[in-house]
Amino acid sequence: MEYTAHTAIIGAGITGLCTAYALQAKNHSSHVFDRSDVVGGAIQSTIYNGYLAESGPNSLLVKDTRVAKLINEIGLSEGGPLGHERLLATKEAHKRYIVQGGKTHAMPSSPSGILKTPLFSLKGKLRILCEPFIGSYKGDGEESFAHFVTRRFGKELLESAAAPFVSGIYAGNPDQLSIRHAFPRMYELVEQHGSVLKGAIAMQSGKAQAPYKHKPTQTLSFKSGMQVMPRAIAEQLSEGSLKLATELSNIKKIDDGWQLTWTDSAGITHQGFYKKLVISVPHHKLKKLPLEPEILAKLSPLKAIKAPPVTSLVLGFRRANIEHPLDGFGMLIKKAEQSPLLGVLFSSSMFEHRAPQDHVTLTCMMGGALNPQYAQNTEEVVIAELDRLLGLSVKPSGSMAKPTFSHRTEWPQAIPQYDLSYQNIIDAITSCQQAFTNLHIAANYYQGISVSDCIINGLELGEHLATDQS
Ligand SMILES: Cc1cc2nc3c(=O)[nH]c(=O)nc-3n(C[C@H](O)[C@H](O)[C@H](O)COP(=O)(O)OP(=O)(O)OC[C@H]3O[C@@H](n4cnc5c(N)ncnc54)[C@H](O)[C@@H]3O)c2cc1C
Structure with missing residues (x-):
């Protein structure tokens, strides 16, 4: 059989892109399909008037040498293409606050800190x-x-x-x-x-x-935001590999592999033949894929994955209008506080280039499994809570400070929960992969939700597919 490409990958999030990248490194071609016209999935950065808002992940934790190596290879380490290089979290980002009794307390980071903390x-x-x-x-x-x-x-x-x-x-x-x-x-x-x-x-x-331990562990992002990373991986893929803004109409198991039919952004229908198939779409999008009923039936236990809604509201303020020193990564909030927020990242304290001169950005997260209804909180509710916890006031009038920037992203099904019945999900994926040779599932509901886990899982799968003879 003459294949159009070795592997078809459905989903150009960080997992799918890393799978394609590792395949290419072993001289195997792939086609990466995505309905969206941009790569990166949950990794989305917006730059506006000097502010940088992350809709999804704000940072990447590098604990593994394979992740550090990838960042170097795609040209994002120091000295990389101007404007995109890697940014290490600032020293003050080591400090994390917990809110207790309406006040922020630094989390202890040493044995003496544990002895002294009022937490x-x-x-x-x-x-x-x-x-x-x-x-x-x-x-x-x-x-x-x-x-x-x-x-x-x-x-x-x-x-x-x-x-x-x-x-x-x-x-x-x-x-x-x-x-x-x-x-x-x-x-x-x-x-x-x-x-x-x-x-x-x-x-x-x-x-x-x-x-693969990377020492020291690093928290990092990039000067122009997290989205530059999936974009840089995509740029490394050979021409024609990425099939963005495409609609798959059929995915069929054939004797020697897989036959895919899709329509491109110009409305033209295409067909391709592949030895291997990787599914890398979010769990709640699986049922919409034009897969054969037997495969969908095998994957049906994945419908039980819960992923509560989360909203990320990025607000900009004048620095002078916030009383708190904002000298940390951000603040997490105890349940007993009954706060309308899950937590707040002090984004412009974590990384440079997140706000214009004399301004700051705060990324406010709300919703989640315990209070999903809070994902609908209005900006007014969030500002009132920020005032309670961080002190927002315009001096000398003392009136409440208004944001100078606002960017809201709602994720109706944000983060898959690896809950007490999660073994059923692993069993279903394993059983589906065993039943259908050369079908693989790789996404954040399997083997880790963090960006780093998705990178490692994608790279490992790509390497495995390149050498696997089945
Ligand atoms: C609000 C939020 C904050 C987060 N913060 C952090 C953080 O700070 N640090 C961290 O490490 N992780 C964080 N995460 C988790 C991390 O960002 C994700 O787990 C990871 O990016 C998921 O990557 P993925 O490739 O598995 O899936 P996705 O990024 O969801 O990509 C899936 C792709 O599939 C495509 N797709 C869907 N349907 C179809 C279809 N029918 N045909 C073709 N393509 C399709 C989508 O368009 C998308 O591009 C956060 C996540 C969220 C939502």
């Missing part, structure tokens, strides 16, 4: 130190994140630090997320070292093995 009582602090002596989970079924943290570190750590942290990553419910699936590295620390603290110390001292 935990003395009893709570002593309980945290008992963690190395706590045994393994003896219960039936999956252990939730909330149960794991409470059992190992005590309820105070859960409520004052761990639960807000879960809101920041998954916009999730700590009682519903599976420790094994949602936080596999933390789970592994206990499996391998008997304790999270002992495991963390072993990792720091270099005793624990981590083949």
Whole structure:
């Protein structure tokens, strides 16, 4: 069979693009289809009048040498094409605030900080130190994140630090997320070292093995925003590889592979033959793909994936009109605060080039599993909460400061939750991939939601497809 390209990839988000990139590095061609006319999926950056708003991810955590290598290869490291180079998070971004009692408190980052912080009582602090002596989970079924943290570190750590942290990553419910699936590295620390603290110390001292560990871990973005990364990967793909603004009308299993039919932006219909097929669209878009009923039936358990709505509202203000020093990554908010916000990123404190001179940007996240209705909060509600927590006032009049910039993005199904029944999702994907040779699922509902996880999963899959003879 003469193939049009080796692999067809449906979805030009970061996962699909990295799969194509790794295939190309091994001299295998691919076609990457997307309904959108831009690449990047959830990674979208908007620049307006000196402000930079991220609709989706604000930063990328580089812990793995493969991610760092990719950034270098696509020309985004220092000294890369002017205007796009990598930006490391500022030093002050190491500080993270937690809101308790209407006030922001810096999260402790050292043993002496833990002793001094008002976030935990003395009893709570002593309980945290008992963690190395706590045994393994003896219960039936999956252990939730909330149960794991409470059992190992005590309820105070859960409520004052761990639960807000879960809101920041998954916009999730700590009682519903599976420790094994949602936080596999933390789970592994206990499996391998008997304790999270002992495991963390072993990792720091270099005793624990981590083949691709990037030292030091870096939080980064790019001068013109996160979206430059998928764009730079797309630019590396050979001409004709990207099929944007296309509508697939048929995806058919044939003897030696897959036959795809699509219509391009000019309304012209095309057909192509591929050895392998990668599906990389969001879980809630799967049912709309023109797949054969047998495949859709195998993937039907994925309908159970929950992904609560999240809204990102990026607001600009004059620096002088905010009382808080904004000297950190941002603030996470405890559930007990009953805040209309999940958290706020101090975007222009994290990275340079996020706001004009003497102005700042704040990225306000709302919604999530615990309060999905808050995704509909108005700008007025958000500003009133920012005033309560950060102090917004115009001097000397003292009137409430008005934003100088506003950019809102609503994600009706933002982040897939790796919940207590997530093993069913893995089983369904595995069973579908086994039943249909050369069909692969690669997206953020499988093996990690972070941008870094999606990059690694895409690269690994591309390398696997290039050598796989089936
Ligand atoms: C608000 C928000 C904030 C986040 N913050 C962070 C963060 O700070 N750090 C971090 O690491 N991660 C963050 N994430 C998570 C991370 O951004 C995503 O998990 C990741 O970008 C998903 O990549 P993906 O390639 O799997 O899917 P997507 O980016 O969703 O890409 C899927 C692609 O499929 C395409 N598609 C859909 N239907 C079809 C179809 N019928 N035919 C063809 N193509 C189709 C879409 O157009 C899209 O381009 C955040 C996510 C959100 C929503």
